[in-house]
Amino acid sequence: MMRLLVSSLFAVLLVGGASAGERAPAQRGHGQPYEIIGSQVWDVPDPASGRDYQVFVQLPASYEKEPARRYPVLYVTDADYAFPVLRQVGRRLGSSVQEFILVGVSYAVGEEGMPSRRRDYTPTVNGADGAPADAVHGGGAAHAAYLRDQVLPFVARRLRTDETQRLFLGHSYGALLGTQILLSEPSLFAGYVLGSPSYWFDQHVMERMEQASSATLKDIPAKVYFYIGEYEAKRVGDPRYLQDDDMVEDARRMERTLRSRGYPSLVMRLDVLNDEDHLSIAPRGFTLGLRYLLPGKSAP
Secondary structure, three states, X not given: OHHHHHHOOOOOOOOOOOOOOOOOOOOOOOOOOOOOOOEEEEEOOEOOOOXXXXXXXXXXXXXXXXXXXXXXXXXXXXXXXXXXXXHHHHHHHHHHEOOOEEEEEOOOXXXXXXXXXXXXXXXOOOOOOOOOOOOOOOOHHHHHHHHHHHHHHHHHHHOOEEEEEEEEEEEOHHHHHHHHHHHHOXXXXXXXXXXXXXXXXXXXXXXXXXXXXXOOOOOOOOEEEEEXXXXXXXXXXXXXXXXXXXXXXXXXXXHHHHHHOOOOOOEEEEEEEOOOOOOOOHHHHHHHHHHHHOEOOOOO
């Protein structure tokens, strides 16, 4: 069941709009696509793989008015879905979170979302039950290198980012990628939101990677927020729950293990959110993740 849920995630259209700080114009009408006003789209190819990707950018409302100010920057995977949702969640939260620059990293240009994320967000080539026979997995390390060597410098050169508040958000396979970065190069981001992580992948390979990394890793200087839905636990016979995997216990076990290592700078929180499953949980998890990593003046 979990394999089917993962394969059905994420598809939303994104188009560019006016720059931040401008009064929002009317939509174009006459059957034209709905625009995300204030967004930008930039082409950022990956020379190592030869694939093309895009980054979607949303600037804070105050960006043009405060030219000396630098802002936290949040990088999100599965941008076709997560970018427009996070843009609106951030706006609705108002002063309860800090203003931030939002950067979404697209799927490979010209590819469907699931093949792209299946390849780019997973740590090993062994794949997952239920995936097509010709499915490609195991490009997580290469995609992390693309983020580090291409996307992050591209954004830092063009925008007033506060590089001490560089954050990552990923859901499902995106959280699998985030965990791989956390264990291999934890200081790449100062904070991580790891939502409904697919730790079942390749017979729980991420647990083996965590154990291997602990032999040499002295510290994880990061703040990490895990979220997982109540119905992502395993309860055979109850259709609200998973029938094959227990993702709640997987997430709890990862959080317990990391805590047991005694990393001096690692701060973590895990929330099991009631009445949520793998498909419904993302907007709520995004909201709580923003509040955890970027609490504002009026934070509850």
